[in-house]
Amino acid sequence: MASAMPPTQAPANAEYAGDEINALVLDPGSYTTRAGFAGEDTPKSVVPTSYGSLPSGERLFGENAIHLPRPDMEIRNPYNSDGIVEDWDTAARLWEYSITSRLTGAKQTPPTRNGLNDRTGPRDENGDVEMEMEQAEDQQEQPLAEFPLLMSEAPWNPTKAREKTMEIAMEEWGVPAFFLAKTGQLAAYSQGKATALVVDVGHRNTSVTALWEGMVLRKSIFHTHLAGSWLNSQIRAMFATLSPPVPLVPHYMVQSKQPVDANTPSAATYTTFSKPPTASFRQLEEDRVLTSFKESVVQAWQGPGRLDSPSTNNANNNSSAGYTNVDYAKGLPPKPFEMPDGWNSVFGIERFKVAEGLFDHRAAYPTPTQPELKGESTLPSLLSRSLQACDVETRAPLLNNVILTGAGSLIEKLPERLQSDLQTMFPNPKVRVLANSSAPERKFGSWVGGSVLGSLGTFHQMWVSRQEYGEFGAGIVEKRCK
């Protein structure tokens, strides 16, 4: 057996484990792409993954570009609903953009356009001027060639996608060294744990990964589509069920607004467009409104028990048979929300109901695309499936270190509800759900883990260098990046 230091023994102060080599850490996701330098505590570059696509074929990346209402711009996303990249070309450009726009220096303008070659030099028969192209080309085309690159991937990433990623990094960008790590693994490292059960609630997928002493247990990886995007659809369904249905008007439509009373129609002037923006653009903007709704109003019922189970709450002496947690929640003060056009209302029990589907598949609102949820897609069943796939002796330590990460997990009281549900499912072991209280650390959990990993002195033996790639080809990623 390897005689390594036990993980419980903290290293001495003299053993500073950092050895910073200025590695780049790229954490691509289906909602945002995070990039930054290793050793820092937040990514300097956070770029939305949605991009605008013009009819000319030009692609517009970046927050300033996609939120501008243009008549002919379609909003697309290179990821599919499963969280795996579909459109590799766009994805490569997007990732390059996320790094070069903020982190590395701006690209040099090409000699054709930098105004230095206009007059000088003889012109040949086509009127072209001979230019110093070779050096400039090298410098232009390889802004990423200076730094080693650490990328993160979804835990269920297929082998082909992994190899393609490596090819892009090595050949298109020319990085000197490369490594591919799983997001669950990185999120655990960001919390300083080597043995953990990581629950990552993202935009399109929620995934569960089990990590044992630093290495991922592949058979324990499960994912479900119950995540931020699904929650948006639930909120839309909830808005539709209210009477009158809640009008969802995004910001760009509103020119000016007046304050109105609750539940009265809005009194705003809307902008008129000669050619209105596309439906995908409207969807994107409506999602922004829903994101702020999630951040301010939505709350998960914190347990114990589900929302519609009988209440064990002793605060209220009403212990009649029909008293459920719903009734208790109805007694809590509702929260108001104001739409961009001034329409406002209070949301009481609805704000609990939208998030209930994460835990109770029967309590979800039926949507047009999906009338019913399967029981096995809920968060607790996901965790139990994942644990079943692990060895018996590892289950108790894993339950003691459940890490909740991802921007979707910032729903209020979600960690408490998860803890109470898990403890009810597994009464014997001590269940501990670790959810970092700092919002940026949870949103960028896997990026921060990548930053930690990339700046460790002991990690530098694990990079895959260009030389090794040249020798073994793209198949080396399966062997080295476990």
Added chain:
Amino acid sequence: MDIDPAPGPEPAQPQPRSTALPREAPRPQPKRFKKTSIRSRGRSARWISRESAAATGRADNLQFRRWRPAPTTGTDSTDSPIPDKFARYNVKPEVPVYDNETYEKHLIHQEWTKEETDHLVEIYRECNGKWPVITDHYSFADGPNRSMEDLKSRFYSVSAAILQLNTPITSMTAPEYTLYETLSNFNPKQEASRKQLAEGHLYRKQNEVDEESVLLSELQRIMLSQATIDTEREELRRRLDYPHANTNGYQYTTSQALTQLWQQLLAADRMKKNQRLRPTGYDGFPTATPISARPRDSNAGLPDSATMPGRRGTRDSLPSAASQNALPVDLSKADLQRFGVVQNQDKLPGGVTFASDKLSKPRIAKSTIQTDKIATILQHAGVPELIPLPTPAVVEQFDSIMSKVHALLDMRKLKDKEEQELKVREAEAGQ
């Protein structure tokens, strides 16, 4: 004065005025962080960015650009000590190494092919010897599904075989030998059943968990209050009235001590005039012949009476003064006779005596004539000269015969005397 380069508001000095006007109090100055003088700050450290090897454990020569403090002395070391600092964390697990021949000779197994075994060793090395990860990553296309116990047992047996080959058992050091032993004694079935137990334990229901926690808290409460309960009990006992022994009663708990006590009491009792204690069969003088060897008529009752004294122990040797029967068990007359139990009330003479003496000594009188007379009488009575077995009944009979013989002899003597006396008187009367 500080050489503070940063400009600041001039401290308002109180203007010299005539004493008629009130003096303006000096305004409190804002606290300024005093920068040390440039001279005293000294030179800042110089850092240089250099290419240096990534890590010493790598196969290729990957170079990374790092910032490191410029060496103050002239010599510039090309390979900084930074990679060496982390080289010691690059631990690799030990794996058994074997070649084809060794495999053919020692490591053949019915269910494991060489490729699969090689694959297992490779996975072990890659996963750093962590068995849950190994089971997770292990996937051999041609082989059956292997549980963790199967993998472990195969790996341990291979390791043990290789270990044994490298260093024969006789020359293994103690830790090596213990390692070899643990490797060889791995029992996959036991491990599998243990895991099932663990699984059952993991999925216990809430009520079981609650029960266990309640019991544990109860136990803890008991342990904590043990001391206080003891002192309270002691205090309670002191308050109640009971006779206090002034000698230590604990010395008489063993059987030896009790027998000694009994002997002492018995001895003291014999000194007295009227004895109150009756000696029992367990009088403690360890007889050379235990009860089972004493002569008896029948052996039927042997086991019972042999075991009974052993069972009762010495406590029963303390008799109650009222019991007539000194035996531990009341035997009826018929039983006494049947079992041949004789209660010898006489004082036994010291030394060695033979029971057959009781049959021979009375025949011998002071003079030989008397002896002959006794012998003729006995012969006439039909008592044989040599009686083989002096049982108590025989002895008793013989005693009665002898008393009658003595009586007869005395009568004869008396008769002779009287006849003589009569003759003398007749002679006197006839003259």
